[in-house]
Amino acid sequence: MVVVNGQPTDLISVHDRGLQYGDGLFETIAVIDGKAQHWELHMLRLARGCERLSIPFPGTEQLAADVDALAIDHQRHALKIIVTRGASLRGYRPPDSPQTTRIVYSLPWPDYPATNAEHGVTVRLCSGRLSSNPQTAGIKHLNRLEQVLARGEWGDPAIVEGLMLDNHGNLVEATMSNVFLVANGHLHTPDLSSCGVAGIMREIVLRECRSAAISVHIRTITWDDVWQADELFLTNSLIGLWPVRRLVTPQEQRDFAAPTLTRELRARLRDSLPDHVA
Secondary structure, eight states, X not given: OEEETTEEOOOOOTTBHHHHHOOEEEEEEEEETTEETTXXXXXXXXXXXXXXXXXXXXXXXXXXXXXXXXXXXXXXXXXXXXXXXXXXXXXXSOOSSOOOEEEEEEEEOOOOXXXXXXHOEEEEEEEXXXXXXXXXXXXXXXXXXXXXXXXXXXXXXXXXXXXXXXXXXXXXXXXSSEEEEEETTEEEEEOOSSSSBOOHHHHHHHHHHHHTTOOEEEEOOBHXXXXXXXXXXXXXXXXXXXXXXXXXXXXXXXXXXXXXXXXXXXXXXXXXXXXXXX
């Protein structure tokens, strides 16, 4: 079921700026036992994104009512919320008084193997690069064409993710997740002030590290840093936290040892991860 502006329908105007220009934002939320996980953090990021793009934020209460209107009764699913600037006449200039479009719908829970979290995954290096744009960095806007092209680079089901670099050759993120690395006992994650999405699970990991006095550095991460790391792991709201077991490039591959700090973090974050329910 899909709810658009509070009504049960899957139709939007062909003039909607989300369709025409990718002029909007979205959130993907894990729902477990009927509860939207980390709802407040998702709403805070959405509100900040709306402020950055000068799109009126529909309000947490309105979006919660839209979710309730779905009347979903299955135990576990993924919830997607899209907010666009709404419909307008031809031209890039935003309307002075936009009438936002709210789209809320449910998706089946992804069929991720349990071994991804337990034993780690294989990832590859993508050839496509992410463009720098501080104006949209960090927010989850609808312009995902770079990720679409990167994900189209491989079809091997054994490879679950692709790492993406910026135009300077520095690590930013993966196609659908954020990336952390462990080097010499310290945790590192890319600075996202120029591009990339500041993920909700990334924020949860950073908060846990601060509360547990685990050293974490947000900085520029070169490809050499990635290749020489002791551990790598991925995060997002649906996968939770996955260790990287193997990294492949067109020229070579690298296997990682047992993910000690990664497993410690998984244990600390157990109740915050979407796979904590059997």
